Amino acid sequence: MARTRDVVWENYRxxxxxxxxxxxxxxKEGRLREELRQMDREARAWWAKxxxxxxxxRKAK
Amino acid sequence: MAERQYRLYLDTAFWNRLADRENFHLRxxxxxxxxxxxxxxxxxxxxxxxxEIQATPDPEERRIxxxxxxxxxxxRTGWQPRAADIATALLDEGGWGPRMLVDLTHVGYAIVSxxxxxVTWDAxxxxxxxxxxxxxxxxxxxxLEAPLIGLPEEVAEWLELVM
Numbered sequence: 001m002a003r004t005r006d007v008v009w010e011n012y013r014x015x016x017x018x019x020x021x022x023x024x025x026x027x028k029e030g031r032l033r034e035e036l037r038q039m040d041r042e043a044r045a046w047w048a049k050x051x052x053x054x055x056x057x058r059k060a061k
Numbered sequence: 062m063a064e065r066q067y068r069l070y071l072d073t074a075f076w077n078r079l080a081d082r083e084n085f086h087l088r089x090x091x092x093x094x095x096x097x098x099x100x101x102x103x104x105x106x107x108x109x110x111x112x113e114i115q116a117t118p119d120p121e122e123r124r125i126x127x128x129x130x131x132x133x134x135x136x137r138t139g140w141q142p143r144a145a146d147i148a149t150a151l152l153d154e155g156g157w158g159p160r161m162l163v164d165l166t167h168v169g170y171a172i173v174s175x176x177x178x179x180v181t182w183d184a185x186x187x188x189x190x191x192x193x194x195x196x197x198x199x200x201x202x203x204x205l206e207a208p209l210i211g212l213p214e215e216v217a218e219w220l221e222l223v224m
Contacts, residue, residue, distance in 0.1 A: 008081040008122065012074050012183075015116035019109065020163040027162065032149070033142040036108070036166070040140035043108035046115065047137065 067220055070105040070171040070208065071095075071135070072181035073113040080125035087182065090224075094180070094213040095133070098222035104135040107144075107170040109163065136174075144169030147199075155195040161186065168196055171208045178209040178216045188212050 026035035078084075078091040095104075114130065117123040147169035152162060164186050171179040181187045188211050200207035209219055217224045 004083065007083060007119070008077050011117050011119055011122060012077045012113075014118055015113040016073065016163055017160075018116045019113050020160060023162050023166060024159050027149070032145040036142060036145050037140045039108040039112050042115075043111035043137070046111050047131075 064101060067102040067177040067222075068105055068136075068175060069099060069102050069216070070107070070138075070167070070174065070176035070179045071110070072167055072179060072183065072187065073110050074181045074183040074187075075213065076110065076114060076126050076130060077117065077122070078182050079129050080119075080122040090213055091182070093224045094217060094222075095129075098213075098217050098224050099133075102222075104133060105138055105171070105174050105176055106130070106135040107138040107167065107174070108140070109167055109170065138170050138174040141170055141173040143173050147172055151195060151199055154199055155191065168192070168208070168210070171210075172196075172200060172205055175206060176208045177206075178211065178220060180211065180213055180216050182212060184212060188215070 023032060023035060026032045075091060075094075078087045079095070081088040081091075111130075114123060114126050117126065144166055148162060148165040151157075151165045151168060152159075155161070155165075157165070164183070167181075167187070168179060179187070186192075193210050196210065197207045199205075209216060211219065214224075216222070
């Protein structure tokens with residue numbers, strides 16, 4: 001019987017590989033710490049984009 | 062006696078299972094861990110988790126995870142440059158290939174943010190004995206607290222969390 005594909009796992013591994021390549025490139029160039037800082041900036045922008053649910057509720061009022 | 066509040070670093074593999082439309086058991090266990098085991102504890106998320114979720118190729122899957130992640134309002138670890146140093150050291154000590162850099166950076170974030178446990182569904186790469194041994198030895202030597210690394214059910218059992 002054919003094994004069912006685990007799509008969520010494949011998507012997770014694909015995203016992880018992509019991030020690993022980004023970190024490896026930075027490590028080779030000696031700027032791994034800076035790359036983490038850049039990722040933090042991007043994450044902050046993502047959190048700020050729509051805000052927390054409470055913030056979004058306040059905005060809607 | 063008041064129950065101790067634990068700091069739980071939830072890895073991307075954990076968050077991804079919330080959007081699993083195929084495997085009901087894994088999705089239900091993940092929801093139970095998040096909704097029953099986590100509310101009395103601190104949930105930690107690093108910028109790496111956000112970056113990986115944003116890189117999830119399926120837009121519907123990504124939308125579900127993002128919505129739950131925002132709703133959860135976890136503690137954000139912020140920029141932790143030491144996580145990079147720890148990841149590099151662990152990579153050398155474990156003798157692992159470069160493919161594990163990002164996995165060990167997650168471990169680095171969990172260590173630096175003083176997580177009691179790193180919760181993941183990734184039993185092939187992260188939640189395995191060799192990783193736990195190397196992380197524990199490293200942390201003992203560096204006088205750091207080693208996080209437990211395990212699957213949701215394992216962490217719930219080790220920390221006696223109700224699911």
